[in-house]
Amino acid sequence: MPIDILMPALSPTMEEGTLSKWLKQEGDKVTSGDVIAEIETDKATMEVEAVDEGVIGKLLVPAGTENVKVNTKIAVLLAEGESADSIGSSAPAAPKADADTPAATSDAAGGKARQSAEEPTAASDSKVPAQPKLDVASDPDIPAGTEMVTMTVREALRDAMAEEMRRDEDVFVMGEEVAEYQGAYKITQGLLQEFGPRRVVDTPITEHGFAGVGVGAAMAGLKPIVEFMTFNFAMQAIDHIINSAAKTLYMSGGQMGAPIVFRGPNGAAARVAAQHSQDYAAWYSQIPGLKVVMPYTAADAKGLLKAAIRDPNPVIFLENEILYGHSFEVPKLDDFVLPIGKARIHKTGKDVTIVSWGIGMTYSVKAIAELEKEGIDVELIDLRTIRPMDLPTVIESVKKTGRLVTVEEGYPQSSVGTEIATRVMQQAFDYLDAPILTIAGKDVPMPYAANLEKLALPNVGEVVQAVKTVCYK
Amino acid sequence: MAPTKTASVSGRKPAARSATKTSSKPAKKDFNGGIFAEFNKDQELTAYRDMLLIRRFEEKAGQLYGMGFIGGFCHLYIGQEAVVVGMQMALKEGDQVITGYRDHGHMLATGMSARGVMAELTGRRGGYSKGKGGSMHMFSKEKQFYGGHGIVGAQVSLGTGLAFANKYRGNDNVSTAYFGDGAANQGQVYESFNMANLWKLPVVYVIENNRYAMGTSVARASAQTDFSQRGASFGIPGFQVDGMDVRAVKAAADEAVAHCRAGKGPIILEMLTYRYRGHSMSDPAKYRSKDEVQKMRSEHDPIEQVRARLLEKGWATEDELKAIDKDVRDIVADSADFAQADPEPDVSELYTDILL
Numbered sequence: 069m070p071i072d073i074l075m076p077a078l079s080p081t082m083e084e085g086t087l088s089k090w091l092k093q094e095g096d097k098v099t100s101g102d103v104i105a106e107i108e109t110d111k112a113t114m115e116v117e118a119v120d121e122g123v124i125g126k127l128l129v130p131a132g133t134e135n136v137k138v139n140t141k142i143a144v145l146l147a148e149g150e151s152a153d154s155i156g157s158s159a160p161a162a163p164k165a166d167a168d169t170p171a172a173t174s175d176a177a178g179g180k181a182r183q184s185a186e187e188p189t190a191a192s193d194s195k196v197p198a199q200p201k202l203d204v205a206s207d208p209d210i211p212a213g214t215e216m217v218t219m220t221v222r223e224a225l226r227d228a229m230a231e232e233m234r235r236d237e238d239v240f241v242m243g244e245e246v247a248e249y250q251g252a253y254k255i256t257q258g259l260l261q262e263f264g265p266r267r268v269v270d271t272p273i274t275e276h277g278f279a280g281v282g283v284g285a286a287m288a289g290l291k292p293i294v295e296f297m298t299f300n301f302a303m304q305a306i307d308h309i310i311n312s313a314a315k316t317l318y319m320s321g322g323q324m325g326a327p328i329v330f331r332g333p334n335g336a337a338a339r340v341a342a343q344h345s346q347d348y349a350a351w352y353s354q355i356p357g358l359k360v361v362m363p364y365t366a367a368d369a370k371g372l373l374k375a376a377i378r379d380p381n382p383v384i385f386l387e388n389e390i391l392y393g394h395s396f397e398v399p400k401l402d403d404f405v406l407p408i409g410k411a412r413i414h415k416t417g418k419d420v421t422i423v424s425w426g427i428g429m430t431y432s433v434k435a436i437a438e439l440e441k442e443g444i445d446v447e448l449i450d451l452r453t454i455r456p457m458d459l460p461t462v463i464e465s466v467k468k469t470g471r472l473v474t475v476e477e478g479y480p481q482s483s484v485g486t487e488i489a490t491r492v493m494q495q496a497f498d499y500l501d502a503p504i505l506t507i508a509g510k511d512v513p514m515p516y517a518a519n520l521e522k523l524a525l526p527n528v529g530e531v532v533q534a535v536k537t538v539c540y541k
Numbered sequence: 542m543a544p545t546k547t548a549s550v551s552g553r554k555p556a557a558r559s560a561t562k563t564s565s566k567p568a569k570k571d572f573n574g575g576i577f578a579e580f581n582k583d584q585e586l587t588a589y590r591d592m593l594l595i596r597r598f599e600e601k602a603g604q605l606y607g608m609g610f611i612g613g614f615c616h617l618y619i620g621q622e623a624v625v626v627g628m629q630m631a632l633k634e635g636d637q638v639i640t641g642y643r644d645h646g647h648m649l650a651t652g653m654s655a656r657g658v659m660a661e662l663t664g665r666r667g668g669y670s671k672g673k674g675g676s677m678h679m680f681s682k683e684k685q686f687y688g689g690h691g692i693v694g695a696q697v698s699l700g701t702g703l704a705f706a707n708k709y710r711g712n713d714n715v716s717t718a719y720f721g722d723g724a725a726n727q728g729q730v731y732e733s734f735n736m737a738n739l740w741k742l743p744v745v746y747v748i749e750n751n752r753y754a755m756g757t758s759v760a761r762a763s764a765q766t767d768f769s770q771r772g773a774s775f776g777i778p779g780f781q782v783d784g785m786d787v788r789a790v791k792a793a794a795d796e797a798v799a800h801c802r803a804g805k806g807p808i809i810l811e812m813l814t815y816r817y818r819g820h821s822m823s824d825p826a827k828y829r830s831k832d833e834v835q836k837m838r839s840e841h842d843p844i845e846q847v848r849a850r851l852l853e854k855g856w857a858t859e860d861e862l863k864a865i866d867k868d869v870r871d872i873v874a875d876s877a878d879f880a881q882a883d884p885e886p887d888v889s890e891l892y893t894d895i896l897l
Binding site: 074075076077078079080082100101111112113114115116117119138139195196197199200240266271272274276277278279280281282283284285286287288289290307308311312315316317318319320321322323324325356357359380381 | 597600601603604606607608609612613614619637639668669670671672673674678679680681682687688689690691692695697698699700701702703704705706707709728729732733735736739817822823825827838888889891892893894895896897
């Protein structure tokens with residue numbers, strides 16, 4: 069069978085080109101790799117190589133023809149023993165330059181070629197399927213009579229890692245100063261002594277590199293906990309977090325993912341200025357393929373970190389240096405694991421809903437105490453997980469209260485609060501009795517001076533005022 | 542083991558491992574520079590067939606790209622076949638392979654099916670990633686192929702992580718991380734080198750020096766153009782290998798892999814190779830002369846070298862080689878037919894495989 073040589077597309081966007089020159093003539097023998105013609109596109113002059121062996125039987129498009137559509141037959145190649153006579157009448161004349169249908173449906177193209185990029189196919193014609201709903205379990209019941217132990221967030225995080233490392237040999241922790249130094253913020257205190265240097269790995273100061281090593285180990289089936297001394301430094305590693313960890317499951321058609329936890333302090337500490345004071349919740353919350361957790365209490369820190377370590381997906385676990393020393397009650401249970409993706413109602417109320425998370429909760433907790441004195445009964449929701457976001461819990465609350473304020477430390481533009489506000493507006497508009505207000509950090513790099521730093525962060529007064537505003541008081 | 546004269550890569554230092562050593566002490570005695578074993582008949586035939594499969598597959602991929610069946614970017618491996626085929630001949634079950642975006646050859650060499658790879662290129666459901674990854678993002682857990690990475694240099698840290706897992710588990714598997722002369726200038730490469738030798742991780746860094754990072758020649762982008770030396774400041778031994786001669790590659794790979802399995806840490810193999818085609822399908826390759834390309838093709842082609850030896854030694858007749866050629870063409874044609882006939886992924890796949 070003679071082989072049709074078609075006008076090739078040589079870039080993702082090329083639709084037509086000029087056949088500027090034939091380098092082989094009728095009767096010439098070619099082998100694969102031989103340049104047979106030159107074509108010009110709007111970008112460049114490109115060479116057309118033969119893919120098969122044979123003899124050029126017929127040149128169908130003369131040199132110099134402009135606007136030759138991709139996939140037009142431009143020549144016919146004959147195999148050994150075939151003659152030009154065997155080229156049937158099927159060979160079309162030179163294409164009409166003004167034809168606006170791409171010649172993609174020629175027989176030789178198998179009936180379906182470049183059109184797949186240009187015209188909707190049956191598949192892309194269909195409606196976008198609905199995003200599946202995520203089923204998230206409720207918090208486990210804590211049996212009556214369970215002893216509550218007061219501990220700091222720091223201790224809770226350490227205990228969570230230690231328990232999971234005892235439970236699963238594949239879990240290890242790596243990062244700067246996690247082993248010998250016992251953790252820059254002492255979160256990994258004692259882990260080296262219990263688990264040894266094989267599983268508690270001090271890394272050089274090389275975030276991009278060790279994040280990649282961690283993701284590679286996770287792709288091979290280990291379950292790394294990668295500690296960033298702070299999330300500010302994880303910007304060096306963000307390519308691996310997003311491009312390598314978050315996307316691999318999808319890009320591999322579900323074959324392999326990265327069961328890995330990236331954790332460390334996030335957001336402003338105190339007086340460390342712009343480069344060391346940034347909240348990344350909104351950044352990571354945008355990425356499909358990641359889970360983003362941001363606990364406030366010690367119990368949530370423990371239960372959610374254990375869940376994060378067991379989770380087969382990459383999890384961003386955003387801690388806070390100021391919260392490390394805060395103490396909370398933690399149930400004394402052998403295996404206290406909380407569901408990722410479930411908000412916690414910190415306090416029920418009927419007048420107005422505040423949604424907050426992480427360090428934002430500290431402002432909110434103080435604000436609701438003040439507001440109570442003024443007779444405003446706030447329902448305070450601790451979101452706990454930023455992605456996947458437990459919007460149903462927020463919407464249920466808004467249906468009851470009709471008013472919503474969000475509180476976070478991150479920058480105001482495209483913040484987690486604005487995302488919540490958008491979705492509540494879309495899904496519960498009829499229940500709102502007031503505009504949603506979003507309290508966030510100010511739209512400035514974090515200043516060093518104590519007075520300016522205080523101004524840059526949210527404060528209790530702002531939260532109180534926002535609540536009063538939405539209550540029209 | 543007989544000393545063998547190899548075709549050296551034109552315009553460069555003479556072939557292979559005789560050329561350079563790093564300052565690292567253990568390296569010198571580990572490598573018996575310049576000497577490598579001739580292939581036996583079976584090895585020659587295997588190498589011939591495997592390289593030819595990659596060559597024909599890539600030619601077909603280029604053709605399907607031209608016809609619009611393959612979209613986006615498509616980076617062909619034509620000319621570099623000896624590197625991955627020679628390396629793969631030295632690996633064993635469980636050894637991992639990871640590379641960048643010029644990855645079709647690596648996938649075929651690890652034994653991934655031509656149908657699955659081609660169908661991924663056309664974005665069909667029978668592709669290795671169900672059509673959701675494309676040319677640059679394909680994986681096979683079964684064949685220990687970890688991608689297929691579109692971010693230049695990312696595979697070096699990831700490949701080091703695969704080696705970390707081997708060491709953590711205490712097995713003797715080796716990770717092979719391929720990257721180009723362009724990626725060799727990325728910062729994370731050196732972060733990875735540092736950790737790999739600090740922790741003695743079993744990883745072979747295979748630098749495929751094809752002389753051009755997209756359109757920028759090595760000389761225009763690299764202060765140190767001897768990439769085998771790039772690990773010197775971390776104490777990683779490195780060697781230059783004639784990447785157009787599959788025997789030289791295999792011999793270097795044998796020694797490198799043995800070095801890793803013995804717990805001696807990482808090693809660098811700089812493969813002096815050449816890509817015949819442009820960087821991607823839309824690259825007219827005006828940054829080099831036609832003569833340069835033609836010279837490499839006519840004098841150093843990795844497949845022609847093997848073919849000539851097979852004929853010369855009487856290990857195969859023209860007809861027998863033709864039969865192999867036909868067999869390979871049939872596999873490629875079948876993969877192309879499959880990749881065109883296979884349906885696109887079901888729309889329900891849009892939201893699958895995001896989280897487990």
